[in-house]
Amino acid sequence: MTGDLQSWVGRSRRVADEMATPLVRRMAALTDRTDVALDRGAPVPNHWLSILFDDAAPQSALGPDGHPAKGDFLPPVPLPRRMLGGRRLTYHAAPRVGDALERETAIAAITPKVGRSGAMIFVMLRHTITGPQGLVAVEEQDIAYLEAKRNAPAPPEKPAPVPAAEWRDAWAPDPVMLFRFSALAFNGHRIHYDADYTRDVEGYPGLVVNGSVSTLFLFEALLRRHPGAQIRSYEARTMQPVFCNRPAFLCGEAPDAEGQRALWVEKEDGAMAIRIRTRIG
Template sequence: MTGDLQSWVGRTRTVADEMAAPLVRRMAALTDRTDVPLQHGAPVPNHWLCMLFDDAAPQAALGADGHAATGDFLPPVPLPRRMLGGRRLTYTAAPRVGDALDRETMIAAITPKVGRSGALIFVTLRHSITRAGDVIAVEEQDIAYLEPKRNAPEPKAENPAPMPMAAWRDAFTPDPVMLFRYSALQFNGHRIHYDADYARDGEGYPALVVNGGVTTLFLLEAALRRQPGAQVLQTASRTMNPLFCGRAATLSGTAPDAQGRCILWAEDDTGATALRIEARIG
């Protein structure tokens, strides 16, 4: 199924963007941050780079799920559902308000697998973000393409290892406005995050699916509240189970070690781990 897709490996695309003050203001509002200055040249939290570099595909180029149809830059994977499986990020310099930034994306690998819900294909993207030619962040994303949702509920993913003892725990109940505002910031048209009828009838979910980026953002923000003035330096995250809008969840984390390394995770209302992040903060 992936033989013809391998020719897409190595393709690259560059997108330019700007860390504009209105975007920083909106992200600060979403995260209830009052400590981020908006003047030109002021440093921005590293992990807020997530709101830049949207695809901005023309309306006519969107698929039924609201994403850009595959076959333009992304390969034409013959599976209908997609989700972010994992990502790895390293930051080397803070973005600043007003920065002109470029992101070069390369299709690094296309890997077929068989999982709990059937056939999967993982497309790994490697992003390099530069400012005036200097790299300020490198990211790898694993996009998972899945078979159509079955009526029977999929089993929960098994945790790869027991979670450590939490040094802190925060209640977290994502609501539709939060999901909408995050999707709007990213110009993310994926309908499972804002169209409840489509999420239920089109993809078989019981409610709106919380964007993995939302969970990641609020986990990192919760950790940073415990380390005022610190920045996220490195993350490696794995999506394990979905969170659903309106259902109580919990954000947890360990205390950082001497190198600033900690484990962060989110649990759903049953206690199952939804997202796990190995982070370095300093």
């Protein structure tokens, strides 16, 4: 079956969107930002692009998990559970309020693997975002498809070593935060708002914090310490899910000799859930 999926590599599509004033205003409210101008043409934090370019699939075309059904643009991967495994992104220009933007997405690779919880298939997407200024951003995104939950728990994962933090902020993601972000991004994935589905079907103990939410609040914590700076590039890897209504910490370390720094979400048990290498400027 995975051999059949390789025929999907190279497929592409384009989606147009706009960095509209209401979206910028709502993102500022979600992140408690009072320093972002809403005037047309004003620069917007680079990383706020994460709320644009939703699939906007018709209701009749959604799968049982709230995502668009596979087999339209995304390949018909024969595994039911889906999560974001990692991403690599470089910004070339700051989006501006009112900018009309376009994203071209190509299926770059499809890779089967075996992990702690069984068979997995990774679909790598490559996004190229352009606007009135030309190239805005290029992103590679790894979507992981997993087997259905099993009664036996997955073998424990060796904890990732946690660096020494230069700063560490307490963070308590709650259902309202997840709902507001999902509404902004038009993300219908039920693991972020439907507790019964998340527990009974996907097998998680609670609502799962969207990886984009964790990334957003890590960047906001960093930029509070560097007013006026922008995220220039980053690489993110998801290692464990972060669950709603459980204590966590947003952490960061000092930049290395090349100007890159590590950011991470640390769970209450000390485990690292998501790790980011980023550069600001």
